[in-house]
Amino acid sequence: MSKSLSLPLDAGVAEKATPKAGRVRIAQRLSGLAGLSRIASPLVLLLLWELASRLGWLPTRIIAAPSAIVGTFAEMVWSGELPSHMLVSLARIAKGLSISIFTGTALALIAGLSRRGEIIVDSPLQMLRTLPFLALVPLFILWFGIGETPKIALIAFGTVFPIYLNLYSGIRSIDVKLIEAGISLGLTRAELIVHVILPGALPSFLVGLRYSLGISWLSLVAVEQINATAGLGYLVNSARDFMRTDIIVVCLLVYSLLGLFTDFLVRTIERHALAWRPSFLRS
Amino acid sequence: MTPFERVDLNKADLEQADPSNADLARAVHGKADLNKTPPAGKALAVTARNVVKAFGERKVLDGLSLDIAPGEFVALLGRSGCGKTTLLRALVGIDAITSGTLSMPPVRAAVFQEPRLMLWKRAWRNVALGVRKPDVQQLALKALAEVGLAERAHAWPATLSGGEAQRVALARALVREPQLLLLDEPFAALDALTRIRMHQLILTLWQAHLPAVLLVTHDVDEALLLADRILVMADGKVAAEISNAGARPRHIDDPQLQEKRRQLLALLGVEEKPTYAAYVAQQGAQLDALHAAQLEARRDAEAQLQTETQPENHSETQRIRVAA
Ligand SMILES: Nc1ncnc2c1ncn2[C@@H]1O[C@H](COP(=O)(O)OP(=O)(O)OP(=O)(O)O)[C@@H](O)[C@H]1O
Ligand SMILES: [Mg+2]
Numbered sequence: 119m120s121k122s123l124s125l126p127l128d129a130g131v132a133e134k135a136t137p138k139a140g141r142v143r144i145a146q147r148l149s150g151l152a153g154l155s156r157i158a159s160p161l162v163l164l165l166l167w168e169l170a171s172r173l174g175w176l177p178t179r180i181i182a183a184p185s186a187i188v189g190t191f192a193e194m195v196w197s198g199e200l201p202s203h204m205l206v207s208l209a210r211i212a213k214g215l216s217i218s219i220f221t222g223t224a225l226a227l228i229a230g231l232s233r234r235g236e237i238i239v240d241s242p243l244q245m246l247r248t249l250p251f252l253a254l255v256p257l258f259i260l261w262f263g264i265g266e267t268p269k270i271a272l273i274a275f276g277t278v279f280p281i282y283l284n285l286y287s288g289i290r291s292i293d294v295k296l297i298e299a300g301i302s303l304g305l306t307r308a309e310l311i312v313h314v315i316l317p318g319a320l321p322s323f324l325v326g327l328r329y330s331l332g333i334s335w336l337s338l339v340a341v342e343q344i345n346a347t348a349g350l351g352y353l354v355n356s357a358r359d360f361m362r363t364d365i366i367v368v369c370l371l372v373y374s375l376l377g378l379f380t381d382f383l384v385r386t387i388e389r390h391a392l393a394w395r396p397s398f399l400r401s
Numbered sequence: 402m403t404p405f406e407r408v409d410l411n412k413a414d415l416e417q418a419d420p421s422n423a424d425l426a427r428a429v430h431g432k433a434d435l436n437k438t439p440p441a442g443k444a445l446a447v448t449a450r451n452v453v454k455a456f457g458e459r460k461v462l463d464g465l466s467l468d469i470a471p472g473e474f475v476a477l478l479g480r481s482g483c484g485k486t487t488l489l490r491a492l493v494g495i496d497a498i499t500s501g502t503l504s505m506p507p508v509r510a511a512v513f514q515e516p517r518l519m520l521w522k523r524a525w526r527n528v529a530l531g532v533r534k535p536d537v538q539q540l541a542l543k544a545l546a547e548v549g550l551a552e553r554a555h556a557w558p559a560t561l562s563g564g565e566a567q568r569v570a571l572a573r574a575l576v577r578e579p580q581l582l583l584l585d586e587p588f589a590a591l592d593a594l595t596r597i598r599m600h601q602l603i604l605t606l607w608q609a610h611l612p613a614v615l616l617v618t619h620d621v622d623e624a625l626l627l628a629d630r631i632l633v634m635a636d637g638k639v640a641a642e643i644s645n646a647g648a649r650p651r652h653i654d655d656p657q658l659q660e661k662r663r664q665l666l667a668l669l670g671v672e673e674k675p676t677y678a679a680y681v682a683q684q685g686a687q688l689d690a691l692h693a694a695q696l697e698a699r700r701d702a703e704a705q706l707q708t709e710t711q712p713e714n715h716s717e718t719q720r721i722r723v724a725a
Contacts, residue, residue, distance in 0.1 A: 299517035302493045302510070303531035303573070313530060317521040394521045396559040 182364035190364040191371070204372060206348040210266070210341070211334045214273025218330060221274070222281030223323075227311065229282075230289030230319075243282060251276040252340050264345040276337040280329035288322025289315055321395070324388050331380045335373060445504075446471045446581050446613030447492065452501035453637075454487055461487045462498070463637030471580065472611040476624035476645075478669060479634030485617045488634075489585050492615065506580035506613075510573070512587040516566035518558040518573075525554040528573045544576040545569070547609075548602060564595040568602070575606060582612040586619065600626060604649065621665050625658045626651050633668045641668050 164184050170176040171183030178186070194200035225243065228235035255272065262268035292315060300314040316323075342351020350369050357365035392398055447469035454462040461484040469475050479485050490496040491503060493511045518527045528541035545554045548568040558566060567587060574582060584603075588596045604627060607614055618624055624631045625645060633641040643661055651658060 295513070295515065295517050296519060298490075298495050299513075299519075300531070301495055303577075304533075305531045309531065313522070314519060317519065320521070392521075394523075394557045394559060399557060399559055 178363060179361055180363065182362075182367060187364045187367050187371075190362075191368045194365070194368060200353075200368070200372065203348055203350055203353050204376075207338055207342065207350045208376075210269055210349065211273060211338060213270045214337075215277055215330065215334055217270070217274040218276075218278035218281055219327070222278045222326070223285060225278075225282050226285035226289060226319075227315075230286050231311075231315070240286070243279070247279045247283070252337065255340065255344065259344060268344060269341040269346070272341050273334050273337045276333045277330035280326040280333065281323070282326070284322045284326030284329070285319055288319030291322075292318040321392055324384060324391070328381070328384050331384065332377070335377050335380075339373070444471065445469065446473065446506055447615070448502070448504045449488075450502040452488075452491070452503055453499045454484070454491060454496070455499045460499075460637055462491070462501075465501070465634075465638050467632070467639055469581075469613045469615060471613050474607060474614045474616070474627060474629045476616045476618055476628035476631045477634060478618065478621065478624055478631060478665065480669065481619075483634045484637055485634055486585055489583050489615065489617055492581070492583055508577055508579045509581045509583060510575070510577045510579035511583040511585065512567070512570045512574050514586040514589050516558070516563075516570040518561075518566055518569060520558050522558070523554070524550065524556050524558060524561065524569050527558065527569060528576050530573070532576055540576050541572070544572040547575065547606065548572045564591050564599070567591060567599070571603070571606070575610060578610065579612050582607075582614045584614065584616040586617055588623065589619065596623075603627065621662055621669070622653050624665070625661060626653060631661075631665065633665065 167176070167181075168184050171178070171181075171186070176183075182190070191200075225239050229239040229243075230236075251272065254275065255268075258268040258272050258275075262271055296314055296318065297310065300310045305313065338349075339351055339354075342349045343355060346352035346355070350372060354366055354369045357363075357369070389398065445468050447467060449465055449467040452462050452465040452467075453460055465484075465488065467488075477485050477488070487496070489511065491498045492505055493509060518524075519530065522530065525538060525541040525545060528544055529537040532540060534540060542551065542554055545551055548571050550565060550568055550572065553561065553565060553569075558569070561569065567590075571587070587603075588599050591599060600623065603614075614628075616624070616627060629644075629646050631643045631645050632639045633643075635641075643664060645658075645661060647655075647657065653659075653662075
């Protein structure tokens with residue numbers, strides 16, 4: 119998850135710091151070796167874990183054996199149980215994120231493009247931002263019941279701030295000269311937003327999106343504890359009731375895989391949407 | 402029907418531009434406060450009467466009046482900070498003036514010192530931005546071909562050289578077929594060779610499309626080579642103007658241009674830059690004077706010394722060394 123929180127700027131910085139090609143090649147070979155040794159240590163740990171389980175030192179109640187986990191994983195995928203729960207969770211995230219992207223963008227435009235909007239929108243949001251949003255679960259249950267609504271609302275609430283904050287600062291830091299150029303080219307206000315302001319703020323928006331995706335997985339775990347009948351969180355909860363540590367670990371793995379996948383997704387979006395950036399052009 | 406819109410602005414209460422507090426809101430809101438009132442009678446590209454633009458208390462434009470005929474190439478000179486850019490911004494329609502009358506044709510385009518390209522749009526899309534005509538891509542490609550950048554049409558702006566980017570900006574201005582082309586030091590950031598090429602390009606394009614041109618520049622020679630008329634701004638007004646209607650192509654060695662050059666430099670309050678030979682001669686004279694003075698001082702000192710100690714021969718060699 120921490121990976122999904124890293125900024126895309128890192129890549130650019132690393133590139134800039136790259137020394138001459140020869141040294142790079144050596145460094146790559148070294149890092150290849152380092153990679154091997156890095157895999158070796160977890161592998162040994164896994165083997166030890168398996169051994170401990172087989173010898174009965176690690177009871178299944180505490181944690182299932184790696185082989186059992188892999189077996190459960192395959193079985194759950196095969197039976198379609200895991201994919202169906204995953205889809206439910208993904209749908210919740212998609213709904214929550216759509217709402218937060220839409221409202222975050224709208225709010226950032228209002229605050230970023232007018233003085234009055236800034237006064238009306240920015241200060242309340244800055245205050246709300248400091249709330250630990252998971253503490254809102256009881257309130258959301260009172261407001262929205264225990265159905266889908268509080269789950270999606272909570273995901274939306276948790277993810278709206280990174281989108282808003284980053285896009286807002288992105289809009290504010292657009293070169294005024296470009297906006298003037300747009301005006302002198304006769305662009306209407308809407309065209310200015312579409313052709314100048316939003317594309318110019320896109321890099322910041324994507325930074326926000328990455329944070330939001332990280333938060334969305336986090337909130338999913340919390341949200342699906344609310345009386346869910348499907349979803350990864352539900353799976354974890356019922357597995358706990360039946361002391362199925364293998365299923366719990368499978369779900370944890372799925373969480374982290376999904377985190378990695380969404381991170382990859384944003385990176386791909388970045389590579390295509392920000393192809394114009396000097397840092398991407400050079401590479 | 403004349404294709405001019407008239408803009409009457411008498412609002413001291415218009416938003417005061419203030420770069421310190423952002424900016425964006427204003428840049429977006431402050432969009433051309435140009436009401437489309439009936440056309441002015443006269444067939445002039447630009448008519449400015451008593452234009453005042455104040456930033457707070459300070460009047461940067463103070464009763465400026467100016468006419469530019471259609472198709473006329475006018476250069477605007479003036480000391481740094483005298484308000485040239487301010488005038489241009491008012492003519493572009495980015496800023497509203499405080500009071501006075503300003504009329505200009507509806508189709509205007511501007512090129513600034515920096516190309517101001519949208520980095521996220523390929524060159525031709527930058528050119529096509531805001532063009533409301535059918536077959537925009539074709540028009541954009543044609544404009545890029547005119548500035549010699551046909552093969553860079555699909556390049557990202559970040560990959561263009563300074564001169565190329567500036568030519569894209571020029572194509573972006575031309576594709577609109579402006580009746581008034583505003584150029585704010587468009588060549589200032591380019592190297593000398595590229596600048597010469599750009600001069601030729603701008604003349605060719607001007608002769609092909611014949612927009613009225615207002616070129617702000619710090620380069621007196623550039624003004625002399627390009628413009629029909631040269632204005633000198635001072636104290637927020639057009640303080641002087643020099644007609645410069647000679648045939649083109651022009652060469653800066655032309656004695657007539659040299660004469661105008663001297664006049665302009667005097668108007669700008671710049672002493673003419675001495676030639677290198679004159680510079681050497683002048684420096685030489687100064688050195689001579691210095692050496693003579695040193696020599697004199699040394700002689701005095703030695704004379705003083707001689708009264709106290711025995712005279713020595715090396716004083717003569719020293720003297721020679723100093724003189725050399
Ligand atoms: N938004 C603004 N707020 C306050 N003062 C301003 C603003 N814009 C320009 N000025 C002032 O107005 C004066 C004229 O500025 P302007 O940019 O028109 O000068 P210029 O003639 O173009 O100078 P240069 O040749 O250096 O480009 C300057 O003293 C500048 O400080
Ligand atoms: Mg200027």
